[in-house]
Structures are given as C-alpha cells and as structure tokens.
Amino acid sequence: MGTMIFRLPDGLPAESVQELEFAALANGPDGMPLPSVLELRPRQLHLSRDEDESCILLAPWHLPPLGQIMLSSATLMDRAQPYDLLVELARGKTNQVRNQAADWQLGGLVVPESLSERIRSNALQFGRLVCGERAHDLREMQASLVEGCRLASEVARVYRDQVFSIRHQRQVKLDTSLGCRVDASVEQPASAMAFCKTFNRASLPLSWHRIESDETVYRWEEADALLDWIEANDLDVTAGPLIDFSAANLPAWLWLWERDVPSMATFMCRFVESAIRRYRSRIRRWHLTAGSNWANVLGLTEEDLLALTYRLYETARNVDPSLELFVGIAQPWGEYRLSYERNTPFHFADSLIRSGLQLSGLDLEIVMGVGSRGSYCRDELDLSRLLDVYAILGVPLSVTFGYPAQPHTDPNSDPELMPGRGHWQSGYDEKAQENWASRLLSLALCKPYVRAVNWCHFSDQMPHTFPHCGLLDAMGRGRSAMEVLRLLRVTHLR
Numbered sequence: 001m002g003t004m005i006f007r008l009p010d011g012l013p014a015e016s017v018q019e020l021e022f023a024a025l026a027n028g029p030d031g032m033p034l035p036s037v038l039e040l041r042p043r044q045l046h047l048s049r050d051e052d053e054s055c056i057l058l059a060p061w062h063l064p065p066l067g068q069i070m071l072s073s074a075t076l077m078d079r080a081q082p083y084d085l086l087v088e089l090a091r092g093k094t095n096q097v098r099n100q101a102a103d104w105q106l107g108g109l110v111v112p113e114s115l116s117e118r119i120r121s122n123a124l125q126f127g128r129l130v131c132g133e134r135a136h137d138l139r140e141m142q143a144s145l146v147e148g149c150r151l152a153s154e155v156a157r158v159y160r161d162q163v164f165s166i167r168h169q170r171q172v173k174l175d176t177s178l179g180c181r182v183d184a185s186v187e188q189p190a191s192a193m194a195f196c197k198t199f200n201r202a203s204l205p206l207s208w209h210r211i212e213s214d215e216t217v218y219r220w221e222e223a224d225a226l227l228d229w230i231e232a233n234d235l236d237v238t239a240g241p242l243i244d245f246s247a248a249n250l251p252a253w254l255w256l257w258e259r260d261v262p263s264m265a266t267f268m269c270r271f272v273e274s275a276i277r278r279y280r281s282r283i284r285r286w287h288l289t290a291g292s293n294w295a296n297v298l299g300l301t302e303e304d305l306l307a308l309t310y311r312l313y314e315t316a317r318n319v320d321p322s323l324e325l326f327v328g329i330a331q332p333w334g335e336y337r338l339s340y341e342r343n344t345p346f347h348f349a350d351s352l353i354r355s356g357l358q359l360s361g362l363d364l365e366i367v368m369g370v371g372s373r374g375s376y377c378r379d380e381l382d383l384s385r386l387l388d389v390y391a392i393l394g395v396p397l398s399v400t401f402g403y404p405a406q407p408h409t410d411p412n413s414d415p416e417l418m419p420g421r422g423h424w425q426s427g428y429d430e431k432a433q434e435n436w437a438s439r440l441l442s443l444a445l446c447k448p449y450v451r452a453v454n455w456c457h458f459s460d461q462m463p464h465t466f467p468h469c470g471l472l473d474a475m476g477r478g479r480s481a482m483e484v485l486r487l488l489r490v491t492h493l494r
Contacts, residue, residue, distance in 0.1 A: 002052035005082040006045040006059075009138040016062050022070075022376060022421070023059040024338055025049050030389050031072070032334035032344040033058060045085060052078050060376060060422055061089055063146050067432075068422040070333075070376040071145075072096070086141045087130060093148035094126050100381055101155050109159055115151075122147050149379060156380035156443055163446040164492060173494040176445055177201040177236060177452040178485065182226055183462035185472060192233070194478055195458065198471075198486040200494060201236040203454060204283070206275050208243060208268075209251045210463075215267075218274060227282060238452075239279060240287030241328055242272050243312060245295035245305065246373065248414040249465065259299040265308055269315040276319045287363060288312055290328035293348035294336050294373065302342050306351055313357050324360035326398060327352060332364045332386060333375050335421075349393055359395050366440070367402035367456060367466050369421055369428065373414075374402075374466065377422035380443050391449045399444045402456035402469035405433040405479055410467035412460060412474070417467055428468065434480040442488055455485065 004025065008017065020040060024033035025047050034055065039046040049055070057073040073092040076083060097119055101111055126144050129137070167174060179201030185191050186202075195202075204227055211219055230237050244250070257263045276286065289312060292305045300308070309327060316325055327349070330336075334344045343351070349362055366383065367374040390397055404410075404419040407428035419428045424436040444450050460470035471482040 002050075002078050003046055003048040004055075004057070004076065004078065005080075006047070006057065006085040006088070007082045008043045008045060009086050009141075010043075011138060013062075019060045019062070019068065019422075020045055022335075022338075023047065023057065025055045026058050026072070027053070027055040028344075030334075030344055030346040031056065031385070032346065033337045035337055035341050044082065054078060056092070057083075057085075057088060059085065059089060061145070063142075063149055065425060066146060066149050067377060067424045067427075069149070069424075070378050070382070070422060072382075086138065086145070090126055090141050090145040090148060091130075093145055093152065094123050096381055097148055097151045097155060098123060100152075100384075104155075104159050109162055111155070111158060115154055115158065119151055119155075122151060152379050152381045153439065156384060156439075159384070160443050160446045167446070167448065168492070174445075174492050176450065176493055178445070178454075178489050178493055179203050179236075179238065179452060180455040180471070181205055181457045181464075182230065183457065183459055183464070184222070184226070185459035185461050185476065187225075187229060188476070191459070191472065191476070192229075194482060196233050196235070198482055198489060199235065200489065201238060201452065201454075202230045203287070204230060204237055204239045206239050206242055207249060208271050209249055211275075212251055212271055215251070215253050220278065227279065231282070236285075237283055238285045238287055238326075239275070239283045240326075241290035242275055242286065242288055243268050243292075244290040244465070245292045245297060246414060246416075246465070247297050248416060250297065254298070257298075261300070261304050261308070264298065265311050268308065268312060272312050272315050273319055276316055276323070280320050280323065284322070285324040285326070285360070286316060287326045287328060288316060290363070290365070291330040291373070292327070293342075293345045294330035296336075296340060302348075306348070306355075309352060310355055310357065313359075326361045326363050327357075327359055328363040328365060328400070329390075330365045330373055331375055332366070332390065333378070335375060346389060346393075349390070353393055353395065361396040361398050361451060362390060362393070363398040363400055363454075364390060365400050366444075367400070367469065368436070369404055369419055369423055370402070370417055370466050370469075371420040373417055374421055377424055380439055383440055383443060387444065387447055387450065391447075396451040397447075397449055398452040398454065399450055400454045400456055401437065401441055401444075402466045403433045403436045404428045404466070404468040405430045405470075405473070405481070406468040410460065412463050413467040414465045417465065419467055430479050430481070434484055437481040438484045441485065445488060445492060
C-alpha cells in the first residue's frame with residue numbers, strides 16, 4: 001500500500017482541516033477517486049491506496065470570495081517526502097488553466113491577448129513563489145490559487161461565448177431542450193406563466209413510491225393531471241425517472257423483499273411496463289432509472305444494479321421498441337467510491353453501453369453542494385472536462401442541475417440529503433444559486449453533444465429530492481435563478 005503525505009499550511013482554520021476529510025487520490029483518464037484510507041494528523045494529511053503509482057490529489061479548499069470548491073493537483077509521483085498541499089493545489093490549477101486554454105486554442109478558440117497575458121503572468125508568479133523564499137507563505141500562495149480560479153472562469157467564459165457564436169451562425173435558435181421537473185404548483189396561473197416562459201420541455205414525475213405506495217394499487221390521477229397541463233401548454237415532455245434507486249424514492253413495501261433480487265426485479269419491471277403502456281401514445285421520451293450506479297440500498301451489489309438496469313431497459317423496449325430511453329448517473333465525479341468500493345460511474349455507464357443497450361442518452365446529475373447524493377462544488381473547467389469525458393461514450397448527454405438556495409433542513413426533501421459538500425461564493429443563498437446557474441448551465445448548453453439541460457425540480461413547496469434547490473421557494477416565491485434560465489432560453493433556444 002502506498003501512502004502520500006501532504007503538509008498543511010500553518011494557521012489553517014479548524015473548519016478547513018475538517019473539510020479535508022473529503023480529500024482523495026485519483027488517477028486514470030476519468031480522474032475519479034481511488035478507494036483510499038485518509039488520516040488527518042497534526043499539520044499533515046495522509047492518503048493511502050493499494051497501488052504505488054502516480055496519481056493526482058483531489059482536495060476541497062476555501063477560496064474567499066469564490067467559495068469552497070474541490071481542486072486537483074497536477075500528477076504526483078509516489079514518494080516518501082511530504083508534498084506541500086497548497087503549493088500542489090496552486091500548481092494544479094495553474095497547469096489546468098494553461099493546458100485547457102492551449103487545447104481549446106488548437107481547436108480554434110481565440111483567446112484575447114489580455115487574458116493570455118494574465119495566464120502567463122500567473123504562471124510566472126507561481127514559479128517565483130515556489131522557487132523563492134515565499135513558497136510556504138499562506139497568503140501569497142492563496143492569492144495565486146484564487147487568481148488561477150478566476151482565470152479558469154474567464155477561460156470558460158471565452159470558450160462558451162465563442163462556441164455559442166459559432167453554433168448560432170448555423171442555427172439561429174438551438175434545438176437543445178431546457179426543462180424542469182413539474183409538480184402541482186405549475187397549475188397556479190403565475191407559476192404556470194413563469195414555467196412556460198422559462199422552459200421548452202417539462203419532465204413528468206412518475207415516482208414509484210407515490211404511484212404504487214400500496215403494492216399493485218396504482219394511483220395515476222396526479223400524473224394524469226400534470227400531463228394534461230403539459231400538453232395544454234404545448235411543451236415537449238420527458239417522463240421519469242421511473243425507478244430512482246434511493247431509499248426515499250422506493251416504495252416502503254419493497255423492503256420486505258430486501259436481497260431478493262429476482263422478486264425486486266419483477267416488481268420494478270411490472271411498474272415500468274404499467275407506466276409505459278399507460279402513457280406511450282402521449283410520451284416518447286423516458287428517463288428510465290436514476291442513481292443505479294450510486295445506490296447502496298436493499299443489499300444490492302454493483303452486479304445486481306447493472307443487471308436490474310439492463311432488465312428494466314429490456315422491459316421498456318419490449319413494450320415499444322421505438323421509445324427514447326435515458327439512464328441517469330448520480331455523482332458523476334464518483335465521490336461514492338470513498339464510502340464503498342465500486343467502479344467509477346463512467347465505467348458503470350460504459351458497461352451498460354457495451355452490454356448492448358441502445359440508449360438514447362445518459363442523464364448526468366450535477367447537483368452540487370448536497371450530501372450525500374450530490375457532488376462537491378467544482379468550477380466551470382472541471383464541469384467542462386467531466387462532460388467531455390462522458391461524451392467519449394458516444395451517446396447524447398442530458399444534464400440535470402441543482403444547487404441549494406438555503407443552508408438548513410428542508411422538510412419536503414429526501415430526509416437523508418442535506419446542504420453540504422462545499423459551497424459556491426457566499427454559500428447557500430439565492431444569489432449564489434443564481435450565479436452558479438448562470439455559469440454552469442450556460443457552459444453545458446453550449447456543448448453540441450448536450451441535447452438537454454434540466455433543473456432538478458420546480459418548487460420547494462412540493463415533495464422533492466434535493467433540499468432547497470427549487471426555482472420557487474417554500475412560500476411559492478420565484479428565485480432569481482429562474483430569470484437566469486429564462487434569459488438563456490430567450491438568447492439561445494427555441
């Protein structure tokens with residue numbers, strides 16, 4: 001077992017040390033965490049893994065006023081001598097910005113000279129710090145890291161603007177879908193108007209635990225009413241996810257069959273078949289599963305989850321071979337590998353595709369700042385790289401976004417989920433949610449292989465999965481992030 005040691009800066013606040021419990025080592029082309037053992041000692045972080053080979057460090061870091069985000073080092077060789085944690089994070093961000101800007105320039109990106117000069121200047125300043133007497137100066141190295149993160153955001157903005165410009169030369173309004181999961185709040189006139197001005201697609205929730213809360217007793221009335229509303233407002237529609245592999249979204253009676261995989265598969269397939277048969281003449285696009293790569297419920301192994309996902313796909317195909325079927329991927333950066341040993345979410349998706357599933361696409365769940373299902377906060381360049389990695393699989397991508405606008409418990413959300421895992425800018429508030437949505441959703445929308453961008457749910461008034469992520473708050477008031485989404489649609493989409 002190889003151990004890598006990282007020296008912590010003097011004067012590091014206790015809360016920053018505590019956040020380092022989310023640090024990990026990573027390697028491979030997808031850059032996802034390795035199963036490892038973490039130990040925090042006085043002024044040192046120890047990370048051990050099975051292989052003695054080069055890797056990168058993933059570590060959360062507080063960067064006022066940018067927020068608390070996950071950062072990565074450059075590639076580090078295995079050695080006994082400790083690394084300086086802050087130096088390696090600053091080196092990693094400096095290299096990431098330079099390399100990404102250079103890669104995009106090779107593809108035709110025009111980087112303004114002023115930005116190129118800032119990138120060069122930041123790299124030179126970092127080099128002077130490392131080679132001089134101030135390599136361990138917390139304030140100096142922190143300033144270098146903050147500037148690197150600002151440059152990352154600026155490079156991403158230049159890339160996004162130029163990609164949009166090129167695409168609009170070919171197509172005045174892009175055919176990418178901008179959607180949101182609907183609920184009963186959209187039947188209120190003001191909410192309905194806001195929704196229709198913002199989105200061109202609606203996601204119809206067909207939650208198994210609500211529709212079949214009693215075994216074999218189906219309650220379709222709420223879904224029927226919402227679908228009538230969607231059609232009356234001439235919106236495209238996606239249904240699902242049909243099976244969400246989280247404890248809160250599975251019917252309570254299913255736990256009587258824990259570890260009985262054949263029986264659970266029968267129940268799941270029965271519900272999928274019933275839903276598709278009921279609505280197939282009205283709905284052609286189906287979000288089949290969510291979180292099957294991430295789930296740790298009902299005693300299901302990774303092999304069980306792969307087999308269940310495949311069987312659910314076959315069930316849907318047998319009902320109607322012409323349906324568009326999507327499979328959801330939770331925690332696409334693979335944080336769950338720190339808690340239990342599984343393949344990366346990328347390999348999970350790759351295994352499904354290689355097994356013969358002719359998927360219409362994958363839905364990546366980019367819900368930041370939510371534990372334990374969400375992802376740790378990351379910046380635009382990390383999101384861009386993640387999307388590019390999944391695009392290698394050769395299927396279209398859909399991306400579901402969410403970020404909490406409040407920091408406390410949400411009584412209408414999954415009780416196992418809480419705001420946490422870093423934060424954007426000022427924290428969990430409406431302004432941070434607005435800025436987060438503006439930067440990350442627009443970056444995803446500009447990618448040609450991203451066919452749909454979705455917000456995780458519309459209103460915090462109604463039952464939902466992710467805490468305080470709604471575009472309406474618990475009192476039904478609109479949040480400013482909805483105006484960001486509306487402007488994105490007006491500017492870029494049909």
